[in-house]
Amino acid sequence: xxxxxxxxxxxxxxxxxxxxxxxxxxxxxxxxxxxxxxxxxxxxxxxxxxxxxxxxxxxxxxxxxxxxxxxxxxxxxxxxxxxxxxxxxxxxxxxxxxxxxxxxxxxxxxxxxxxxxxxxxxxxxxxxxxxxxxxxxxxxxxxxxxxxxxxxxxxxxx
Amino acid sequence: xxxxxxxxxxxxxxxxxxxxxxxxxxxxxxxxxxxxxxxxxxxxxxxxxxxxxxxxxxxxxxxxxxxxxxxxxxxxxxxxxxxxxxxxxxxxxxxxxxxxxxxxxxxxxxxxxxxxxxxxxxxxxxxxxxxxxxxxxxxxxxxxxxxxxxxxxxxxxxxxxxxxxxxxxxxxxxxxxxxxxxxxxxxxxxxxxxxxxxxxxxxxxxxxxxxxxxxxxxxxxxxxxxxxxxxxxxxxxxxxxxxxxxxxxxxxxxxxxxxxxxxxxxxxxxxxxxxxxxxx
Numbered sequence: 001x002x003x004x005x006x007x008x009x010x011x012x013x014x015x016x017x018x019x020x021x022x023x024x025x026x027x028x029x030x031x032x033x034x035x036x037x038x039x040x041x042x043x044x045x046x047x048x049x050x051x052x053x054x055x056x057x058x059x060x061x062x063x064x065x066x067x068x069x070x071x072x073x074x075x076x077x078x079x080x081x082x083x084x085x086x087x088x089x090x091x092x093x094x095x096x097x098x099x100x101x102x103x104x105x106x107x108x109x110x111x112x113x114x115x116x117x118x119x120x121x122x123x124x125x126x127x128x129x130x131x132x133x134x135x136x137x138x139x140x141x142x143x144x145x146x147x148x149x150x151x152x153x154x155x156x157x158x
Numbered sequence: 159x160x161x162x163x164x165x166x167x168x169x170x171x172x173x174x175x176x177x178x179x180x181x182x183x184x185x186x187x188x189x190x191x192x193x194x195x196x197x198x199x200x201x202x203x204x205x206x207x208x209x210x211x212x213x214x215x216x217x218x219x220x221x222x223x224x225x226x227x228x229x230x231x232x233x234x235x236x237x238x239x240x241x242x243x244x245x246x247x248x249x250x251x252x253x254x255x256x257x258x259x260x261x262x263x264x265x266x267x268x269x270x271x272x273x274x275x276x277x278x279x280x281x282x283x284x285x286x287x288x289x290x291x292x293x294x295x296x297x298x299x300x301x302x303x304x305x306x307x308x309x310x311x312x313x314x315x316x317x318x319x320x321x322x323x324x325x326x327x328x329x330x331x332x333x334x335x336x337x338x339x340x341x342x343x344x345x346x347x348x349x350x351x352x353x354x355x356x357x358x359x360x361x362x363x364x365x366x367x368x369x370x371x372x373x374x375x376x377x378x379x380x381x382x383x384x385x386x387x388x389x390x391x392x393x394x395x396x397x398x399x400x401x402x403x404x405x406x407x408x409x410x411x412x413x414x415x416x417x418x419x420x421x422x423x424x425x426x427x428x429x430x431x432x433x434x435x436x437x438x
Contacts, residue, residue, distance in 0.1 A: 022203045029281040063196020066290050066318060066328060068182055068189050069175075076171060118179065121334045124354065 017145075018056065024137075025064075030126065031134055032108055034061060035078065036141040039100075040149050042082050043091045054079070067119045074111040078104065097146070101138035105131050193321040201292060201324030204278040212250070219246045254420075260310035261423050267386045273299055273424040275307075278324065280417070289329035289355050289416065291315075295424060296323045304384060306425045312390035312413040313337065313378060314422055325424075329416050330391065331355055338381035339391050346370045347379055350391055350410060359392050361408035368406075370397050376410055386425060 017037065024033035034057045041050035054075050061071035081103065082091075089096050109126050116123040126134075182188040220243055261274060279292040295301050297320050307314040307327050315335060318328040330337055335352035339361065346368040348361040364370055374394045380387030392410035400407040 019203045022200055023207050026204060026207070026279045059192055059196040060200050061196070062188070062192035063198070063319075063321065064200050064292070064326065065192075066326070066332070066334070068192075069179055072178070073175060076175065080171070119334070123333060 036138050039142045040145045070112045070115040074108050102135045105135035193319045197321035197324050270425045271428050277419050289332040291327045293325050296321045296325050301424045306385045307422050309414045309422050338379045339376040340379040341370050342375040344369050358409040358411050364406045364408050
């Protein structure tokens with residue numbers, strides 16, 4: 001099957017993805033579209049690109065954040081939980097992806113809430129509608145990136 | 159995995175995180191770095207998108223206008239299309255000019271300079287758990303952290319973080335926001351505290367004996383020196399006795415519609431003259 005995905009240079013591919021994700025965050029206030037960029041790399045145990053993607057996501061989210069080091073704690077929790085859970089389960093399984101996305105949708109506001117307490121600010125936990133929608137966003141973006149990376153890998157572009 | 163290893167794996171990152179947190183609280187290095195790198199990078203992504211958004215809005219408005227003239231002949235349709243495109247463009251320009259004129263017409267505040275700014279994003283991301291905006295001005299425009307931000311109608315908030323070309327504003331509706339206010343007619347002081355988006359402000363520390371009325375305008379009192387005096391903040395919506403007997407329970411609605419903001423003014427203190435300028 002022919003695909004146009006591998007023709008795009010990798011940095012440009014990620015730059016476009018990050019730009020779309022940022023605009024997603026602007027149009028859907030309060031949602032996280034950037035963090036799933038890390039997941040396909042962690043899923044493939046490719047630590048260097050995962051680390052690079054994490055750094056980019058952390059720096060941008062910290063820059064756009066209302067207080068310091070919320071995104072850092074959220075990302076640290078993402079890494080720790082993924083590495084721990086993936087030791088026991090198959091990270092390529094669709095059920096794992098759906099389940100881990102759900103965990104992440106809960107973990108992210110918890111992490112930001114914890115850091116807000118350090119700053120002496122009380123932040124209400126988002127509504128469950130928001131959490132469910134965030135779960136959908138994580139799962140869909142992760143699935144999409146996974147399929148696109150899979151296509152590139154098949155064509156030897158990664 | 160051995161228990162000691164597990165404890166180390168949990169404790170070490172925790173210690174590292176709190177170390178980083180404390181170091182950043184003292185030096186602000188992480189804040190500055192992420193403001194210059196992350197905020198500015200995101201700002202450059204948002205800015206062209208605004209132009210695209212306006213274009214899409216124009217096209218949509220044109221489409222709406224054209225629905226009613228489908229039955230007209232081709233020449234008239236083309237003419238109407240052109241004219242309505244022109245009208246939409248001029249309306250947009252007129253609306254923008256009106257908003258800008260309102261900002262320019264704001265009275266001068268003694269000891270403060272004004273810097274116009276455009277809103278490039280509203281609360282983009284999960285980290286903005288506080289109500290916030292991204293503006294297209296930063297350190298290069300001379301604005302600094304904590305600078306007050308206002309619109310024509312009243313106070314918007316203060317700069318939480320300034321990058322090189324973009325900055326983040328924490329709105330007065332954010333849970334961390336505290337603005338010293340005074341009622342315009344009764345001169346009763348209080349502190350307007352943010353309660354989150356779409357929730358009225360809570361005005362704290364209004365003494366029981368003082369008279370604050372519904373509908374009264376609250377303006378900045380200038381106490382603390384962060385905000386200049388006399389900027390409209392909110393209108394009192396309810397006054398009731400509090401449970402703790404010392405103060406009244408007052409709520410107020412911000413006078414600025416934060417969701418509709420497009421242009422604002424950042425207030426800054428003039429730079430003190432440099433040593434070379436002051437020497438004869």
